[in-house]
Amino acid sequence: MKRRNTATKEAVLSVLNSSDKAMSQGAIEKKIGVNINRATIYRVLNRYCEDGVLHRIVADNGKQYFALCEECDKHRKPLHHFHFRCEKCETIECLPEPVHFSLSNAYVVEKVNCVLTGICKDCSKF
Amino acid sequence: MKRRNTATKEAVLSVLNSSDKAMSQGAIEKKIGVNINRATIYRVLNRYCEDGVLHRIVADNGKQYFALCEECDKHRKPLHHFHFRCEKCETIECLPEPVHFSLSNAYVVEKVNCVLTGICKDCSKF
């Protein structure tokens, strides 16, 4: 199933590119300017995850957030890194901190989802 | 606000005690035998979390799971430990593996939620 280039996909990617944080569907929809259906945004995001363009973070509020893999590569972040959810500014940030664990190889680990929650460095100033 | 002892609370605790895994509201409701309202189970679980009897894990499927803190203490699990969600048997397990991270104390960390997802040691045998 070959992907097609559409304005919608470009718009979503551009919003994520212009942010240094992970974003939820809602946040993307707010920032995107043009009118794009909610379901479509989700579909675009899911496809990007499948294709390895984005990674999905599920925070402890149960919501999904999406971040550019390329952005993390560029900043030399480890493949599996911690994420920080700030309860004040309601953002999710990819941290440079790597996730380490060692467990019996009887386990098959397919996904790693690590989120710290609290007040981020910008919000804790005040 | 002092807590009262009720059959419902005992039943919920007993179900969790009889399991070595973290459980969702749905799983608890299925296993509890007696009829207890969904909202009530959630309220009981939330109160236990407030009281430090249970800890809440939010998995990458967006669902909440609850595990006995005492059980983790007994097995000498670190305060912050990894959790494993098996996609085959649909359970969540508290792992003895500790979560380590170091980050600027400009961040205020209030919650730690780390979940690995895949196939657990029991299911990977087959």
Place this chain on the structure above:
DNA sequence: TAATTTAATGCAATTATGTCGCATTAGTGT
């Protein structure tokens, strides 16, 4: 360039998880 194929989209409906208000029930202490 026109025709064909099918991926992508919009809309509405649906699913699922979790919470809340309110009336009622039932622990607990006096």
Place this chain on the structure above:
DNA sequence: ACACTAATGCGACATAATTGCATTAAATTA
């Protein structure tokens, strides 16, 4: 036994995310 109020059941609600289906529009081919 009574008073106080925490706990419960019920229904409604909120939110996040997905799905079916008809339509639109990229990309490929003739």
